[in-house]
Amino acid sequence: METIEAHDVVVIGGGPAGLAAALGARRAGAGGVLLLERERTLGGILNQCVHDGFGLFLYKETISGPEYAERLIEDVVREPIKVETGAMVLDLTADRVLRVNSRAGYRLVKAKSVVLAMGCRERTRGMIEIPGTRPAGIFTAGSAQNLVNLQNLRIGNQAVILGSGDIGLIMARRLTFEGVAVKGVFEILPWASGLERNVRQCLMDFGIPLELRSTVVEIRGRDRVESVVVAKVDDRLAPVAGTESVIPCDTLLLSVGLIPENELSKRAGVELSPITGGAVVDQTLMTSAPGIFSCGNVLHIHDVADWASFEGFAAGERAARYAAGERVAGGTVRISAGPNVKYALPQFLTSGAAGVEWSFRVARPLRNVQVLVKGKATEKVYSRKKFGRLLPSELQKIKVRQTVKEDLEVSCHE
Amino acid sequence: MADKKSAVCDVAVIGGGVVGSAVLRELSRYELRLLLLERDADLAEGISKGNSGVIHAGFNAPAGSLKARTNVAGLGMIYGLAWELGVPHRKTGKLVVALADEDRSRLEELKAEGDKGGVPGLEIVDETAIRRLEPLARGRWALYSPHTGIISPYEFTIALSECAWQNGARVLLEAPVGAVDFRGGLFHLATPKGTFAARWVVNSAGLFSEDVARLAGIDDFRVFPFRGEYLITDKDCGLRLNLPVYPVPPRDDPGLGIHITPTLEGNIILGPSAEPVEDKRDDASTSEVMGRLKAEAGRLMPELSRVSFIHSYAGIRPKLVDPSGRDRFGDFIVEESALRPGWINLVGIESPGLTAAPAIAVMVAGMIGTKEDLRPKPDFDPERPHRRRFAAMDDDERTGRVSGDADWGEMVCRCEHVTRAEVVAALRNPFRARTMDAVKRRTRCGMGRCQGGFCTPRIVEILQDEGVPADRITKRGGGSRLFYGRLKG
Numbered sequence: 001m002e003t004i005e006a007h008d009v010v011v012i013g014g015g016p017a018g019l020a021a022a023l024g025a026r027r028a029g030a031g032g033v034l035l036l037e038r039e040r041t042l043g044g045i046l047n048q049c050v051h052d053g054f055g056l057f058l059y060k061e062t063i064s065g066p067e068y069a070e071r072l073i074e075d076v077v078r079e080p081i082k083v084e085t086g087a088m089v090l091d092l093t094a095d096r097v098l099r100v101n102s103r104a105g106y107r108l109v110k111a112k113s114v115v116l117a118m119g120c121r122e123r124t125r126g127m128i129e130i131p132g133t134r135p136a137g138i139f140t141a142g143s144a145q146n147l148v149n150l151q152n153l154r155i156g157n158q159a160v161i162l163g164s165g166d167i168g169l170i171m172a173r174r175l176t177f178e179g180v181a182v183k184g185v186f187e188i189l190p191w192a193s194g195l196e197r198n199v200r201q202c203l204m205d206f207g208i209p210l211e212l213r214s215t216v217v218e219i220r221g222r223d224r225v226e227s228v229v230v231a232k233v234d235d236r237l238a239p240v241a242g243t244e245s246v247i248p249c250d251t252l253l254l255s256v257g258l259i260p261e262n263e264l265s266k267r268a269g270v271e272l273s274p275i276t277g278g279a280v281v282d283q284t285l286m287t288s289a290p291g292i293f294s295c296g297n298v299l300h301i302h303d304v305a306d307w308a309s310f311e312g313f314a315a316g317e318r319a320a321r322y323a324a325g326e327r328v329a330g331g332t333v334r335i336s337a338g339p340n341v342k343y344a345l346p347q348f349l350t351s352g353a354a355g356v357e358w359s360f361r362v363a364r365p366l367r368n369v370q371v372l373v374k375g376k377a378t379e380k381v382y383s384r385k386k387f388g389r390l391l392p393s394e395l396q397k398i399k400v401r402q403t404v405k406e407d408l409e410v411s412c413h414e
Numbered sequence: 415m416a417d418k419k420s421a422v423c424d425v426a427v428i429g430g431g432v433v434g435s436a437v438l439r440e441l442s443r444y445e446l447r448l449l450l451l452e453r454d455a456d457l458a459e460g461i462s463k464g465n466s467g468v469i470h471a472g473f474n475a476p477a478g479s480l481k482a483r484t485n486v487a488g489l490g491m492i493y494g495l496a497w498e499l500g501v502p503h504r505k506t507g508k509l510v511v512a513l514a515d516e517d518r519s520r521l522e523e524l525k526a527e528g529d530k531g532g533v534p535g536l537e538i539v540d541e542t543a544i545r546r547l548e549p550l551a552r553g554r555w556a557l558y559s560p561h562t563g564i565i566s567p568y569e570f571t572i573a574l575s576e577c578a579w580q581n582g583a584r585v586l587l588e589a590p591v592g593a594v595d596f597r598g599g600l601f602h603l604a605t606p607k608g609t610f611a612a613r614w615v616v617n618s619a620g621l622f623s624e625d626v627a628r629l630a631g632i633d634d635f636r637v638f639p640f641r642g643e644y645l646i647t648d649k650d651c652g653l654r655l656n657l658p659v660y661p662v663p664p665r666d667d668p669g670l671g672i673h674i675t676p677t678l679e680g681n682i683i684l685g686p687s688a689e690p691v692e693d694k695r696d697d698a699s700t701s702e703v704m705g706r707l708k709a710e711a712g713r714l715m716p717e718l719s720r721v722s723f724i725h726s727y728a729g730i731r732p733k734l735v736d737p738s739g740r741d742r743f744g745d746f747i748v749e750e751s752a753l754r755p756g757w758i759n760l761v762g763i764e765s766p767g768l769t770a771a772p773a774i775a776v777m778v779a780g781m782i783g784t785k786e787d788l789r790p791k792p793d794f795d796p797e798r799p800h801r802r803r804f805a806a807m808d809d810d811e812r813t814g815r816v817s818g819d820a821d822w823g824e825m826v827c828r829c830e831h832v833t834r835a836e837v838v839a840a841l842r843n844p845f846r847a848r849t850m851d852a853v854k855r856r857t858r859c860g861m862g863r864c865q866g867g868f869c870t871p872r873i874v875e876i877l878q879d880e881g882v883p884a885d886r887i888t889k890r891g892g893g894s895r896l897f898y899g900r901l902k903g
Contacts, residue, residue, distance in 0.1 A: 088828070090831055101822075101833075102824075103816075104820075104823065105817060105823065106813045106816040106817075121863075121867055121868065122867050124725075124863075126723055126725035129645075129701070129723065131699045131700050131701045131726075133698045134697075134698075134699075134727065135889070136850075136894040136895060137896075139870075142867065143866070143868075143870050143871060147870075147871055148901065151874065153897045153901065154898040156898065157898060218698075222695060223888075223889075223890075223892050223893035224894055263650070266650070
């Protein structure tokens, strides 16, 4: 194992963020770019997203997931980027040594800089502790999407969907198209967690009920799901006794949240945010581990693939500059989430940085909102932006043009 | 004895749990035609899969009882056996902690019982020693048992049967015994896979041993199902537990109390509870018990309140004491029926049955040996080829494996780092157990934090590559199908 193969920039993950990161790195002049994808083909989860709605921001038109992937892939293959599919990174060290396994061989790779673009995974039944039996017929929405769209398999006849995440909403429509009776979508929160357009186009247009403040409190059936028990929840999200009803079904889909897949980041000692589940980054999208950058759903969950790609372009460019020797002073300015804001990213800035754009997400639906970026010490307003409505499902952006030298807070006011 | 093709076997074992598998493996030392009949689509589908996976030392049952004796004898055998069979295990030691001074007397009672029963090495230790042995544990005093350990109970079960199979035993899955007929000096066992005649029958049907006995006209037993629920953490939950930590056994708990047990991979298991249930297959989890598990475990180990869980499961104990009665202790039944000579009942084998199984197996062989001449096979092979998990290999070993067979280079499970080569090997098991759960228990695919989200579509593909049509793919056999055909596309 003595021979270690060296690259300038190694991108882990070939989805919307990773493809863009490889392009971003190349366009910023990186000599040797290696893109590692664990699937047999590039594109990541885009490949199973056969619905449209992609590309509105990047390509100014709406296309399907596979088409969106195709366009990025075409750009990637035109560049001298070394692409390896079927190659999974099993370990990453703080000094950027990767252990890579693929049918072509197991090997160690050393990178001058690394871009994390591993995407996310789905929350499971176990994590949300749904009581009951453990029969066949319980799928996370994304796994179901894979089985239905990529393997052409019929996963059931009568489905209940728990959680109103976008994949669950999309799958409600997809299953309906295939003749599966979707009995309803149940969401524990008082609002849908997926995009409004998906609630409209995937549920309302097909008469599929969306029950808010409701959850599945029991799964029944020994071999295959036979029914689920749903109940209303109170303000503390605890099921209310006496509101239970039994819904016969053979399939339960879970669309109860996505978790940035940071197993490798943890191995490299990257500091993670308990709020986003992704790395804590500075304005260059560099993590707490020097030379390791993060973008896309592994950094924080995006609702639109295009934004993951934009983040990828930026991270790739910064990773290329790092590989070329550019060093940015460490982030000393801290940005915190103020009232009504769930998180704002990046969490750190180099003192003196200017023209930084933040991604942020609100904690609850808001109307007639003023978003403020204020200095913690001086109360100085660095940026303000007005929105008619803000939803937790929608990632938003706010930019500060000025030079920042003090800690900031992003807040929303109705 | 007659050739292998004959329909008559010398010994038929009913039930492919750890006890039945241990009996089969022990008997496979001798020149006997052996058959194991398992009702479900894989081995270890019952009690043997839903337990704490603890190798017990033997101080929890009254000294002199069969439970205590087989436990202590089994302890003396199980580590060597696990090594021979290549089953992952570890001698961890164990702490039974008393949170208050007044509980010290209970620890002393346990120690006295253990000492009397020949349990090696027990000692009462103080707070400092508790902290040294397990920094996560709290307690004023503890009983420390140095020979307690952990093992994967289903891998152990499968390995025992595989070893028996290598030595000539037959194993049939999905072969529930529906009727028993005794004629011509033979037991005729009717199953959907055919009727099998045997000179001896070992009834190790676990929860259903009373029902199987009744088929033979033996109506001596009542098995009371007691459910035990568990919660399991991610192996990467931020806490590293060295050894199992038990409370002083609560007087009102028919089990050993809710304890905290590490797995070999680093997960932490909380449980089990102990509730009588009506249905022997009712292994559902309940929110009430999940809450109680967290509260009880949190008392022993406050750090656990910060961790999240990846899965809940339950097992069912086959108890011989009526939950409504006053008896607290029901001993194992290991006996040849007086009514039906040649029929051996193994009933009520709950904890510490996993540890006791090898000793019970020797007892069974002894019973048969008193009536006939058991001739050892000259070529008996006690070992099973050791399988190395990719996840446990170092860089050089991985490099070598992948260059030899590219299937080692294809990752199927992202959480537990399982390769295609391992999944294919699991699917080619000698018993043709080809369910999703069979793959899971042999490889750990689906046992990680994503709970099969990533590997399920991949295993579905591999199953089809291995000749299982999509419509026949099940979670655990029977009606547990995953799919209803193909989409029109």
